[in-house]
Amino acid sequence: MPIKVVSQGLVTTIQDLGRPGYYHLGIPISGAMDRYAMRCANMLVGNDEGAAGLEAVFIGPELEFTEDAVVAVTGADMAPRIDGEIREPWSSFQVKAGQRLSFDYLKGGARAYIAVSGGIDVPIMLGSRSTYVIGSLGGVDGKPIAPGDALPIGQGAGKAGRSVPERLRRVPGNPAELRVIPGLYWHRIVEESQRSFFEDTWKVAPECDRMGYRFREGSALEFVQREQPFGAGSDPSNITDACYPYGSIQVPGGTEPIILHRDAVSGGGYFMLGTVISADMDLIGQMQPHTPTHFVQVDMDTALQARHDRQAMLAQVREALS
């Protein structure tokens, strides 16, 4: 039954759609950084959209199958190969017992999602199989997959030869655009900084991971002067500790914005200038270091419409693959 891990790539983790409901206790929502791609991969192999698969960042793993399986790879442009023979991305294909799945160099995007018919059947921890590495939760013993691991696979009923239509494969542009709603602490920066944040071209820093994505090369933000309130530190980017929403943008010291993502901490003392809209969070999961990025200011109506559009896109995938 199990899949043997031959090599792990860079960092490959078991993820599903996440572990909501514990963020207020400091346990992040985890789950795939690009949940759209994860859902598509699962649908392609006939799984529930919330089944667990693998998230491989920048470098694909090498896996050996001990039983026949139907597999699909979505997300980053990192061509899958079966025993060296190339396979179509965003499509389901057959793998036979004894064959190996490997990957080419990354050509676009950042994270590939590998779904296997039946899903990866590790124990459910707090409602999810997602790996939260810092908290040693989920996955295989709370760790990224490693050579020698045997990944248990559930009972599946997938079919090979299914494909997500190209117009429904979502990848970030270059430069990337992320839509943002200014937040509760927007008033903490001066007007000139409110303008420059949206006008500047930022670049994804190499310090970008499942906790957060950091950006550089835009202008430093200037804060409105005030006497810091009780409990806030002396730095003007500090606030009295508060909850951090998923997608919120904090700017420690006013210099490098960080967007909190699936494995983020849930609270702290940095002001947040706003929040990336939920419809664009998946795109961040596909951004490589050095990607030029523009933040685009939107209002709540636009954000809700974008969320609706994303749901409509998913519905189209469901229909195309049903």
Place this chain on the structure above:
Amino acid sequence: MASQIVSPLPGTFYRRPAPDQPPFKEVGDTVAKGEVIGLVEVMKSFHEVTSDAEGKIAEFLVENEGPVQAGQPLVSVE
């Protein structure tokens, strides 16, 4: 025959193991398969780039601390 060593992942390229240490390799040095020629930093960790070629280093195609993309040639070897 000339060949190239490419970066397997995107990030920042470093030619030295640490700021106060000499570079792994210089132009003119010989390099064997599996030898470390530099580091790529991404997601707050450093990953060794090893050579899949052997020969003499002709040129570094990316400067120290330069940005690199996955699959980008770092070194040409002859």
